[in-house]
Amino acid sequence: MAMDRCLRIHRQCLRRARFRMSGCRPENIGDTQVTAEAPATEVDALTIEQAEAFKLGMRCLAAGVNVITTANAEGARFGMTATAVCSVSPTPPTVLCCINRNNTSLNAIKSSGAFAINVLSYRDHDVANAFAGAVLAEDKFKAGRWEAGSTGAPILATALASFDCKVSNIVSVATHDIVFGDVQSVHAAGAACKPLLYAHGGYGGFASAGISEMAFRDALSEADWTPDKLPIVTLSELRERSDSFDEDLRIAQNLEIVELREVNGAHCVDLLDAEVLSLIGDFRASSALDALGEDGILTLRLYAELTEQVARHEIALLSQLHHVLDKQKLAKVMHRGLTAGNAIMGVLHARAIVRKLR
Known part of the structure:
Protein backbone atom coordinates (compact mmCIF):
# COMPACT_ATOMS: atom_id res chain seq x y z
CA MET A 1 0.00 0.00 0.00
CA ALA A 2 2.78 2.43 0.92
CA MET A 3 4.57 1.69 -2.36
CA ASP A 4 1.33 2.26 -4.34
CA ARG A 5 0.86 5.58 -2.60
CA CYS A 6 4.41 6.66 -3.42
CA LEU A 7 3.93 5.64 -7.06
CA ARG A 8 0.68 7.64 -7.29
CA ILE A 9 2.40 10.69 -5.82
CA HIS A 10 5.33 10.26 -8.20
CA ARG A 11 2.98 10.11 -11.21
CA GLN A 12 1.16 13.23 -10.04
CA CYS A 13 4.45 15.08 -9.73
CA LEU A 14 5.47 13.99 -13.22
CA ARG A 15 2.14 15.19 -14.62
CA ARG A 16 2.67 18.56 -12.94
CA ALA A 17 6.17 18.81 -14.32
CA ARG A 18 5.10 17.80 -17.86
CA PHE A 19 2.24 20.30 -17.81
CA ARG A 20 4.39 23.16 -16.65
CA MET A 21 7.23 22.40 -19.03
CA SER A 22 4.87 21.95 -21.99
CA GLY A 23 3.84 25.59 -21.68
CA CYS A 24 7.36 26.91 -21.30
CA ARG A 25 8.73 29.64 -23.51
CA PRO A 26 12.49 30.19 -23.77
CA GLU A 27 13.96 33.52 -22.83
CA ASN A 28 17.58 34.57 -23.25
CA ILE A 29 19.40 36.21 -20.36
CA GLY A 30 22.88 37.04 -21.57
CA ASP A 31 24.43 33.87 -22.94
CA THR A 32 22.16 31.66 -20.85
CA GLN A 33 18.89 30.26 -22.11
CA VAL A 34 16.25 30.37 -19.40
CA THR A 35 12.93 28.59 -19.75
CA ALA A 36 10.19 30.48 -17.96
CA GLU A 37 7.55 28.68 -15.92
CA ALA A 38 3.97 28.56 -17.19
CA PRO A 39 1.12 28.93 -14.65
CA ALA A 40 -0.03 25.55 -13.33
CA THR A 41 -3.78 26.14 -13.21
CA GLU A 42 -4.99 22.74 -14.44
CA VAL A 43 -3.28 20.55 -11.87
CA ASP A 44 -4.57 20.10 -8.34
CA ALA A 45 -2.10 20.54 -5.55
CA LEU A 46 -1.09 17.50 -3.53
CA THR A 47 -3.04 16.93 -0.36
CA ILE A 48 -1.19 17.42 2.91
CA GLU A 49 -1.16 13.66 3.45
CA GLN A 50 0.26 13.03 -0.02
CA ALA A 51 2.88 15.74 0.39
CA GLU A 52 4.05 14.25 3.68
CA ALA A 53 4.18 10.77 2.14
CA PHE A 54 6.24 12.16 -0.73
CA LYS A 55 8.71 13.77 1.67
CA LEU A 56 8.92 10.56 3.67
CA GLY A 57 9.61 8.57 0.53
CA MET A 58 12.29 10.99 -0.65
CA ARG A 59 14.06 10.75 2.73
CA CYS A 60 14.76 7.13 1.81
CA LEU A 61 16.57 8.18 -1.36
CA ALA A 62 20.21 8.23 -0.27
CA ALA A 63 22.28 10.77 -2.21
CA GLY A 64 25.75 12.24 -2.29
CA VAL A 65 26.20 15.58 -0.52
CA ASN A 66 27.56 18.48 -2.55
CA VAL A 67 28.23 22.18 -2.07
CA ILE A 68 27.27 24.35 -5.04
CA THR A 69 29.25 27.59 -5.19
CA THR A 70 29.56 30.71 -7.30
CA ALA A 71 31.11 34.18 -7.14
CA ASN A 72 29.94 37.46 -8.64
CA ALA A 73 31.97 40.12 -10.47
CA GLU A 74 32.72 41.91 -7.19
CA GLY A 75 34.23 38.75 -5.72
CA ALA A 76 31.37 38.02 -3.31
CA ARG A 77 30.97 34.28 -2.81
CA PHE A 78 27.76 32.29 -2.44
CA GLY A 79 27.11 28.63 -1.74
CA MET A 80 24.59 26.04 -0.64
CA THR A 81 24.47 22.37 0.32
CA ALA A 82 22.60 20.20 -2.19
CA THR A 83 21.89 16.58 -3.04
CA ALA A 84 19.85 17.16 -6.22
CA VAL A 85 22.86 16.92 -8.53
CA CYS A 86 23.51 14.52 -11.39
CA SER A 87 25.33 13.92 -14.65
CA VAL A 88 23.51 14.71 -17.89
CA SER A 89 25.97 13.72 -20.62
CA PRO A 90 29.66 12.89 -20.97
CA THR A 91 29.81 14.35 -24.49
CA PRO A 92 29.99 17.24 -24.05
CA PRO A 93 30.45 16.99 -20.27
CA THR A 94 27.23 18.35 -18.78
CA VAL A 95 25.80 18.31 -15.26
CA LEU A 96 22.69 19.69 -13.61
CA CYS A 97 21.58 20.78 -10.16
CA CYS A 98 18.12 21.64 -8.84
CA ILE A 99 17.85 24.79 -6.71
CA ASN A 100 14.89 26.30 -4.87
CA ARG A 101 14.07 29.71 -6.33
CA ASN A 102 14.03 31.19 -2.82
CA ASN A 103 17.70 30.36 -2.35
CA THR A 104 19.93 33.43 -2.73
CA SER A 105 22.62 31.35 -4.42
CA LEU A 106 20.39 30.86 -7.46
CA ASN A 107 20.29 34.57 -8.34
CA ALA A 108 24.06 34.74 -7.87
CA ILE A 109 24.52 31.79 -10.27
CA LYS A 110 22.26 33.44 -12.85
CA SER A 111 24.19 36.70 -12.50
CA SER A 112 27.66 35.15 -12.77
CA GLY A 113 26.76 32.54 -15.38
CA ALA A 114 29.01 30.02 -13.63
CA PHE A 115 29.00 27.61 -10.71
CA ALA A 116 30.96 24.72 -9.23
CA ILE A 117 29.69 21.43 -7.83
CA ASN A 118 31.95 20.28 -4.99
CA VAL A 119 31.46 16.60 -4.08
CA LEU A 120 32.02 16.24 -0.34
CA SER A 121 33.95 13.49 1.40
CA TYR A 122 32.84 11.86 4.63
CA ARG A 123 35.23 14.12 6.54
CA ASP A 124 33.62 17.28 5.15
CA HIS A 125 30.34 17.02 7.09
CA ASP A 126 31.25 20.28 8.87
CA VAL A 127 31.36 22.00 5.47
CA ALA A 128 27.96 20.51 4.61
CA ASN A 129 26.51 21.85 7.87
CA ALA A 130 28.01 25.30 7.33
CA PHE A 131 26.52 25.69 3.86
CA ALA A 132 23.15 24.31 4.96
CA GLY A 133 22.86 26.86 7.77
CA ALA A 134 21.13 30.23 7.72
CA VAL A 135 24.26 32.38 8.00
CA LEU A 136 25.79 35.14 5.91
CA ALA A 137 27.03 33.88 2.55
CA GLU A 138 30.68 34.77 3.13
CA ASP A 139 30.67 33.27 6.65
CA LYS A 140 29.91 29.86 5.17
CA PHE A 141 33.34 29.82 3.55
CA LYS A 142 35.04 29.85 6.97
CA ALA A 143 34.53 26.09 6.86
CA GLY A 144 36.97 24.32 4.53
CA ARG A 145 39.85 25.54 2.35
CA TRP A 146 38.79 27.29 -0.85
CA GLU A 147 40.41 28.47 -4.07
CA ALA A 148 39.02 30.03 -7.24
CA GLY A 149 38.33 27.76 -10.21
CA SER A 150 38.74 28.64 -13.88
CA THR A 151 35.27 30.23 -13.97
CA GLY A 152 35.84 32.09 -10.71
CA ALA A 153 33.57 29.76 -8.75
CA PRO A 154 35.04 28.62 -5.40
CA ILE A 155 36.59 25.11 -5.37
CA LEU A 156 36.89 23.13 -2.13
CA ALA A 157 40.46 21.86 -1.72
CA THR A 158 39.37 18.69 0.09
CA ALA A 159 36.46 17.80 -2.22
CA LEU A 160 36.41 14.32 -3.74
CA ALA A 161 35.74 16.05 -7.05
CA SER A 162 34.83 19.54 -8.21
CA PHE A 163 33.07 20.32 -11.48
CA ASP A 164 33.71 23.89 -12.62
CA CYS A 165 30.84 24.88 -14.95
CA LYS A 166 29.37 27.60 -17.10
CA VAL A 167 25.58 27.85 -17.08
CA SER A 168 24.14 26.61 -20.38
CA ASN A 169 20.42 26.44 -19.64
CA ILE A 170 17.90 26.94 -16.84
CA VAL A 171 14.49 25.28 -16.72
CA SER A 172 11.82 26.14 -14.15
CA VAL A 173 9.76 23.31 -12.67
CA ALA A 174 7.38 23.85 -9.74
CA THR A 175 9.32 25.58 -6.93
CA HIS A 176 12.79 24.88 -8.32
CA ASP A 177 15.05 25.82 -11.22
CA ILE A 178 17.07 23.11 -12.94
CA VAL A 179 20.46 24.62 -13.76
CA PHE A 180 22.45 22.91 -16.52
CA GLY A 181 26.19 23.44 -16.66
CA ASP A 182 28.82 22.84 -19.33
CA VAL A 183 31.81 21.45 -17.44
CA GLN A 184 34.93 23.54 -18.04
CA SER A 185 37.30 21.60 -15.78
CA VAL A 186 37.26 18.77 -13.26
CA HIS A 187 39.35 18.59 -10.11
CA ALA A 188 39.32 14.93 -9.00
CA ALA A 189 40.99 13.54 -5.90
CA GLY A 190 43.61 10.89 -6.47
CA ALA A 191 43.38 9.51 -2.95
CA ALA A 192 40.94 7.00 -1.52
CA CYS A 193 38.25 8.64 0.58
CA LYS A 194 34.59 7.87 1.14
CA PRO A 195 31.79 10.17 -0.05
CA LEU A 196 29.42 11.92 2.35
CA LEU A 197 25.85 10.66 1.94
CA TYR A 198 22.49 11.97 3.13
CA ALA A 199 19.42 9.87 3.94
CA HIS A 200 16.66 9.76 6.55
CA GLY A 201 17.46 13.32 7.60
CA GLY A 202 21.08 12.68 8.52
CA TYR A 203 24.59 12.27 7.17
CA GLY A 204 26.27 8.92 6.71
CA GLY A 205 29.04 7.16 4.82
CA PHE A 206 29.38 4.50 2.17
Whole structure:
Protein backbone atom coordinates (compact mmCIF):
# COMPACT_ATOMS: atom_id res chain seq x y z
CA MET A 1 0.00 0.00 0.00
CA ALA A 2 2.78 2.43 0.92
CA MET A 3 4.57 1.69 -2.36
CA ASP A 4 1.33 2.26 -4.34
CA ARG A 5 0.86 5.58 -2.60
CA CYS A 6 4.41 6.66 -3.42
CA LEU A 7 3.93 5.64 -7.06
CA ARG A 8 0.68 7.64 -7.29
CA ILE A 9 2.40 10.69 -5.82
CA HIS A 10 5.33 10.26 -8.20
CA ARG A 11 2.98 10.11 -11.21
CA GLN A 12 1.16 13.23 -10.04
CA CYS A 13 4.45 15.08 -9.73
CA LEU A 14 5.47 13.99 -13.22
CA ARG A 15 2.14 15.19 -14.62
CA ARG A 16 2.67 18.56 -12.94
CA ALA A 17 6.17 18.81 -14.32
CA ARG A 18 5.10 17.80 -17.86
CA PHE A 19 2.24 20.30 -17.81
CA ARG A 20 4.39 23.16 -16.65
CA MET A 21 7.23 22.40 -19.03
CA SER A 22 4.87 21.95 -21.99
CA GLY A 23 3.84 25.59 -21.68
CA CYS A 24 7.36 26.91 -21.30
CA ARG A 25 8.73 29.64 -23.51
CA PRO A 26 12.49 30.19 -23.77
CA GLU A 27 13.96 33.52 -22.83
CA ASN A 28 17.58 34.57 -23.25
CA ILE A 29 19.40 36.21 -20.36
CA GLY A 30 22.88 37.04 -21.57
CA ASP A 31 24.43 33.87 -22.94
CA THR A 32 22.16 31.66 -20.85
CA GLN A 33 18.89 30.26 -22.11
CA VAL A 34 16.25 30.37 -19.40
CA THR A 35 12.93 28.59 -19.75
CA ALA A 36 10.19 30.48 -17.96
CA GLU A 37 7.55 28.68 -15.92
CA ALA A 38 3.97 28.56 -17.19
CA PRO A 39 1.12 28.93 -14.65
CA ALA A 40 -0.03 25.55 -13.33
CA THR A 41 -3.78 26.14 -13.21
CA GLU A 42 -4.99 22.74 -14.44
CA VAL A 43 -3.28 20.55 -11.87
CA ASP A 44 -4.57 20.10 -8.34
CA ALA A 45 -2.10 20.54 -5.55
CA LEU A 46 -1.09 17.50 -3.53
CA THR A 47 -3.04 16.93 -0.36
CA ILE A 48 -1.19 17.42 2.91
CA GLU A 49 -1.16 13.66 3.45
CA GLN A 50 0.26 13.03 -0.02
CA ALA A 51 2.88 15.74 0.39
CA GLU A 52 4.05 14.25 3.68
CA ALA A 53 4.18 10.77 2.14
CA PHE A 54 6.24 12.16 -0.73
CA LYS A 55 8.71 13.77 1.67
CA LEU A 56 8.92 10.56 3.67
CA GLY A 57 9.61 8.57 0.53
CA MET A 58 12.29 10.99 -0.65
CA ARG A 59 14.06 10.75 2.73
CA CYS A 60 14.76 7.13 1.81
CA LEU A 61 16.57 8.18 -1.36
CA ALA A 62 20.21 8.23 -0.27
CA ALA A 63 22.28 10.77 -2.21
CA GLY A 64 25.75 12.24 -2.29
CA VAL A 65 26.20 15.58 -0.52
CA ASN A 66 27.56 18.48 -2.55
CA VAL A 67 28.23 22.18 -2.07
CA ILE A 68 27.27 24.35 -5.04
CA THR A 69 29.25 27.59 -5.19
CA THR A 70 29.56 30.71 -7.30
CA ALA A 71 31.11 34.18 -7.14
CA ASN A 72 29.94 37.46 -8.64
CA ALA A 73 31.97 40.12 -10.47
CA GLU A 74 32.72 41.91 -7.19
CA GLY A 75 34.23 38.75 -5.72
CA ALA A 76 31.37 38.02 -3.31
CA ARG A 77 30.97 34.28 -2.81
CA PHE A 78 27.76 32.29 -2.44
CA GLY A 79 27.11 28.63 -1.74
CA MET A 80 24.59 26.04 -0.64
CA THR A 81 24.47 22.37 0.32
CA ALA A 82 22.60 20.20 -2.19
CA THR A 83 21.89 16.58 -3.04
CA ALA A 84 19.85 17.16 -6.22
CA VAL A 85 22.86 16.92 -8.53
CA CYS A 86 23.51 14.52 -11.39
CA SER A 87 25.33 13.92 -14.65
CA VAL A 88 23.51 14.71 -17.89
CA SER A 89 25.97 13.72 -20.62
CA PRO A 90 29.66 12.89 -20.97
CA THR A 91 29.81 14.35 -24.49
CA PRO A 92 29.99 17.24 -24.05
CA PRO A 93 30.45 16.99 -20.27
CA THR A 94 27.23 18.35 -18.78
CA VAL A 95 25.80 18.31 -15.26
CA LEU A 96 22.69 19.69 -13.61
CA CYS A 97 21.58 20.78 -10.16
CA CYS A 98 18.12 21.64 -8.84
CA ILE A 99 17.85 24.79 -6.71
CA ASN A 100 14.89 26.30 -4.87
CA ARG A 101 14.07 29.71 -6.33
CA ASN A 102 14.03 31.19 -2.82
CA ASN A 103 17.70 30.36 -2.35
CA THR A 104 19.93 33.43 -2.73
CA SER A 105 22.62 31.35 -4.42
CA LEU A 106 20.39 30.86 -7.46
CA ASN A 107 20.29 34.57 -8.34
CA ALA A 108 24.06 34.74 -7.87
CA ILE A 109 24.52 31.79 -10.27
CA LYS A 110 22.26 33.44 -12.85
CA SER A 111 24.19 36.70 -12.50
CA SER A 112 27.66 35.15 -12.77
CA GLY A 113 26.76 32.54 -15.38
CA ALA A 114 29.01 30.02 -13.63
CA PHE A 115 29.00 27.61 -10.71
CA ALA A 116 30.96 24.72 -9.23
CA ILE A 117 29.69 21.43 -7.83
CA ASN A 118 31.95 20.28 -4.99
CA VAL A 119 31.46 16.60 -4.08
CA LEU A 120 32.02 16.24 -0.34
CA SER A 121 33.95 13.49 1.40
CA TYR A 122 32.84 11.86 4.63
CA ARG A 123 35.23 14.12 6.54
CA ASP A 124 33.62 17.28 5.15
CA HIS A 125 30.34 17.02 7.09
CA ASP A 126 31.25 20.28 8.87
CA VAL A 127 31.36 22.00 5.47
CA ALA A 128 27.96 20.51 4.61
CA ASN A 129 26.51 21.85 7.87
CA ALA A 130 28.01 25.30 7.33
CA PHE A 131 26.52 25.69 3.86
CA ALA A 132 23.15 24.31 4.96
CA GLY A 133 22.86 26.86 7.77
CA ALA A 134 21.13 30.23 7.72
CA VAL A 135 24.26 32.38 8.00
CA LEU A 136 25.79 35.14 5.91
CA ALA A 137 27.03 33.88 2.55
CA GLU A 138 30.68 34.77 3.13
CA ASP A 139 30.67 33.27 6.65
CA LYS A 140 29.91 29.86 5.17
CA PHE A 141 33.34 29.82 3.55
CA LYS A 142 35.04 29.85 6.97
CA ALA A 143 34.53 26.09 6.86
CA GLY A 144 36.97 24.32 4.53
CA ARG A 145 39.85 25.54 2.35
CA TRP A 146 38.79 27.29 -0.85
CA GLU A 147 40.41 28.47 -4.07
CA ALA A 148 39.02 30.03 -7.24
CA GLY A 149 38.33 27.76 -10.21
CA SER A 150 38.74 28.64 -13.88
CA THR A 151 35.27 30.23 -13.97
CA GLY A 152 35.84 32.09 -10.71
CA ALA A 153 33.57 29.76 -8.75
CA PRO A 154 35.04 28.62 -5.40
CA ILE A 155 36.59 25.11 -5.37
CA LEU A 156 36.89 23.13 -2.13
CA ALA A 157 40.46 21.86 -1.72
CA THR A 158 39.37 18.69 0.09
CA ALA A 159 36.46 17.80 -2.22
CA LEU A 160 36.41 14.32 -3.74
CA ALA A 161 35.74 16.05 -7.05
CA SER A 162 34.83 19.54 -8.21
CA PHE A 163 33.07 20.32 -11.48
CA ASP A 164 33.71 23.89 -12.62
CA CYS A 165 30.84 24.88 -14.95
CA LYS A 166 29.37 27.60 -17.10
CA VAL A 167 25.58 27.85 -17.08
CA SER A 168 24.14 26.61 -20.38
CA ASN A 169 20.42 26.44 -19.64
CA ILE A 170 17.90 26.94 -16.84
CA VAL A 171 14.49 25.28 -16.72
CA SER A 172 11.82 26.14 -14.15
CA VAL A 173 9.76 23.31 -12.67
CA ALA A 174 7.38 23.85 -9.74
CA THR A 175 9.32 25.58 -6.93
CA HIS A 176 12.79 24.88 -8.32
CA ASP A 177 15.05 25.82 -11.22
CA ILE A 178 17.07 23.11 -12.94
CA VAL A 179 20.46 24.62 -13.76
CA PHE A 180 22.45 22.91 -16.52
CA GLY A 181 26.19 23.44 -16.66
CA ASP A 182 28.82 22.84 -19.33
CA VAL A 183 31.81 21.45 -17.44
CA GLN A 184 34.93 23.54 -18.04
CA SER A 185 37.30 21.60 -15.78
CA VAL A 186 37.26 18.77 -13.26
CA HIS A 187 39.35 18.59 -10.11
CA ALA A 188 39.32 14.93 -9.00
CA ALA A 189 40.99 13.54 -5.90
CA GLY A 190 43.61 10.89 -6.47
CA ALA A 191 43.38 9.51 -2.95
CA ALA A 192 40.94 7.00 -1.52
CA CYS A 193 38.25 8.64 0.58
CA LYS A 194 34.59 7.87 1.14
CA PRO A 195 31.79 10.17 -0.05
CA LEU A 196 29.42 11.92 2.35
CA LEU A 197 25.85 10.66 1.94
CA TYR A 198 22.49 11.97 3.13
CA ALA A 199 19.42 9.87 3.94
CA HIS A 200 16.66 9.76 6.55
CA GLY A 201 17.46 13.32 7.60
CA GLY A 202 21.08 12.68 8.52
CA TYR A 203 24.59 12.27 7.17
CA GLY A 204 26.27 8.92 6.71
CA GLY A 205 29.04 7.16 4.82
CA PHE A 206 29.38 4.50 2.17
CA ALA A 207 30.13 1.03 3.53
CA SER A 208 32.06 -1.33 1.27
CA ALA A 209 34.23 -4.41 1.52
CA GLY A 210 37.17 -2.20 0.51
CA ILE A 211 37.91 -4.40 -2.50
CA SER A 212 35.52 -5.40 -5.27
CA GLU A 213 34.55 -8.86 -6.44
CA MET A 214 36.24 -8.07 -9.75
CA ALA A 215 39.47 -7.20 -7.92
CA PHE A 216 39.33 -10.54 -6.12
CA ARG A 217 38.78 -12.37 -9.40
CA ASP A 218 41.62 -10.54 -11.17
CA ALA A 219 43.95 -11.19 -8.25
CA LEU A 220 43.12 -14.90 -8.18
CA SER A 221 43.48 -15.16 -11.95
CA GLU A 222 47.15 -14.16 -11.83
CA ALA A 223 49.33 -17.06 -10.76
CA ASP A 224 52.18 -14.74 -9.82
CA TRP A 225 49.96 -12.18 -8.08
CA THR A 226 51.59 -10.44 -5.13
CA PRO A 227 50.57 -7.45 -2.97
CA ASP A 228 53.28 -5.43 -4.75
CA LYS A 229 51.03 -5.37 -7.83
CA LEU A 230 48.31 -3.40 -6.06
CA PRO A 231 47.97 0.23 -7.23
CA ILE A 232 49.93 2.67 -5.09
CA VAL A 233 49.20 6.14 -3.73
CA THR A 234 51.88 8.59 -2.64
CA LEU A 235 51.79 10.01 0.87
CA SER A 236 51.90 13.50 -0.61
CA GLU A 237 48.62 12.80 -2.43
CA LEU A 238 47.01 11.56 0.77
CA ARG A 239 48.38 14.52 2.73
CA GLU A 240 46.74 16.96 0.31
CA ARG A 241 43.40 15.32 0.96
CA SER A 242 43.40 15.72 4.75
CA ASP A 243 44.85 18.17 7.24
CA SER A 244 44.94 15.37 9.82
CA PHE A 245 46.72 12.83 7.60
CA ASP A 246 49.97 12.84 9.58
CA GLU A 247 48.06 12.00 12.75
CA ASP A 248 46.16 9.21 10.93
CA LEU A 249 49.48 7.84 9.67
CA ARG A 250 50.99 7.98 13.16
CA ILE A 251 48.10 5.95 14.56
CA ALA A 252 48.34 3.39 11.74
CA GLN A 253 52.08 2.98 12.24
CA ASN A 254 51.60 2.65 15.99
CA LEU A 255 49.14 -0.16 15.30
CA GLU A 256 51.50 -1.66 12.69
CA ILE A 257 48.63 -2.04 10.21
CA VAL A 258 50.07 -0.22 7.19
CA GLU A 259 53.23 -0.82 5.21
CA LEU A 260 55.18 2.12 3.80
CA ARG A 261 57.27 1.64 0.69
CA GLU A 262 59.44 3.86 -1.51
CA VAL A 263 58.75 4.09 -5.25
CA ASN A 264 60.81 6.38 -7.48
CA GLY A 265 61.97 8.32 -4.44
CA ALA A 266 58.45 8.91 -3.12
CA HIS A 267 56.96 7.35 0.00
CA CYS A 268 53.83 5.38 -0.88
CA VAL A 269 51.24 2.93 0.38
CA ASP A 270 49.16 0.52 -1.67
CA LEU A 271 45.48 1.21 -2.35
CA LEU A 272 44.26 -1.02 0.49
CA ASP A 273 46.52 0.67 3.03
CA ALA A 274 45.25 4.01 1.72
CA GLU A 275 41.75 2.76 2.46
CA VAL A 276 42.82 1.85 6.00
CA LEU A 277 44.25 5.35 6.53
CA SER A 278 41.04 6.86 5.18
CA LEU A 279 38.94 4.82 7.60
CA ILE A 280 41.13 5.86 10.53
CA GLY A 281 40.52 9.45 9.47
CA ASP A 282 36.77 8.80 9.35
CA PHE A 283 36.96 7.31 12.84
CA ARG A 284 38.80 10.38 14.08
CA ALA A 285 36.33 12.70 12.34
CA SER A 286 33.47 11.03 14.22
CA SER A 287 35.15 12.15 17.50
CA ALA A 288 34.86 8.56 18.77
CA LEU A 289 38.64 8.17 18.94
CA ASP A 290 39.12 11.38 20.93
CA ALA A 291 36.34 10.42 23.32
CA LEU A 292 37.94 7.03 23.98
CA GLY A 293 41.46 8.42 24.39
CA GLU A 294 44.09 5.72 24.77
CA ASP A 295 41.31 3.12 24.93
CA GLY A 296 40.46 4.09 21.35
CA ILE A 297 43.90 3.02 20.15
CA LEU A 298 43.52 -0.21 22.11
CA THR A 299 40.15 -0.82 20.45
CA LEU A 300 41.66 -0.41 17.00
CA ARG A 301 44.52 -2.73 17.90
CA LEU A 302 42.03 -5.39 19.07
CA TYR A 303 40.09 -5.02 15.80
CA ALA A 304 43.29 -5.40 13.79
CA GLU A 305 44.32 -8.53 15.69
CA LEU A 306 40.82 -9.99 15.41
CA THR A 307 40.68 -9.49 11.65
CA GLU A 308 44.06 -11.18 11.27
CA GLN A 309 42.74 -14.21 13.16
CA VAL A 310 39.54 -14.28 11.09
CA ALA A 311 41.57 -13.99 7.87
CA ARG A 312 43.78 -16.94 8.81
CA HIS A 313 40.71 -19.06 9.56
CA GLU A 314 38.98 -17.94 6.34
CA ILE A 315 42.02 -18.71 4.20
CA ALA A 316 42.12 -22.22 5.70
CA LEU A 317 38.49 -22.75 4.65
CA LEU A 318 38.94 -21.16 1.22
CA SER A 319 41.94 -23.38 0.50
CA GLN A 320 39.55 -26.32 0.60
CA LEU A 321 37.16 -24.62 -1.84
CA HIS A 322 40.01 -23.73 -4.17
CA HIS A 323 39.95 -27.24 -5.64
CA VAL A 324 36.16 -27.25 -6.03
CA LEU A 325 35.33 -23.78 -7.33
CA ASP A 326 36.73 -21.94 -10.31
CA LYS A 327 38.41 -18.59 -9.64
CA GLN A 328 35.37 -16.53 -10.58
CA LYS A 329 33.10 -18.41 -8.15
CA LEU A 330 35.77 -18.34 -5.48
CA ALA A 331 36.07 -14.57 -5.86
CA LYS A 332 32.29 -14.28 -5.42
CA VAL A 333 32.41 -16.39 -2.25
CA MET A 334 35.24 -14.27 -0.81
CA HIS A 335 33.51 -10.99 -1.64
CA ARG A 336 30.16 -12.12 -0.19
CA GLY A 337 31.99 -13.23 2.92
CA LEU A 338 33.58 -9.81 3.35
CA THR A 339 30.29 -7.98 2.74
CA ALA A 340 28.42 -10.19 5.21
CA GLY A 341 31.25 -9.92 7.75
CA ASN A 342 31.21 -6.12 7.57
CA ALA A 343 27.43 -6.03 8.05
CA ILE A 344 27.51 -8.45 10.98
CA MET A 345 30.33 -6.56 12.72
CA GLY A 346 28.44 -3.30 12.31
CA VAL A 347 25.23 -4.72 13.77
CA LEU A 348 27.02 -6.45 16.66
CA HIS A 349 28.86 -3.23 17.46
CA ALA A 350 25.65 -1.16 17.40
CA ARG A 351 23.76 -3.76 19.44
CA ALA A 352 26.44 -3.81 22.14
CA ILE A 353 26.42 0.01 22.42
CA VAL A 354 22.63 0.26 22.57
CA ARG A 355 22.37 -2.45 25.23
CA LYS A 356 24.99 -0.71 27.37
CA LEU A 357 23.15 2.63 27.08
CA ARG A 358 19.73 1.25 28.07
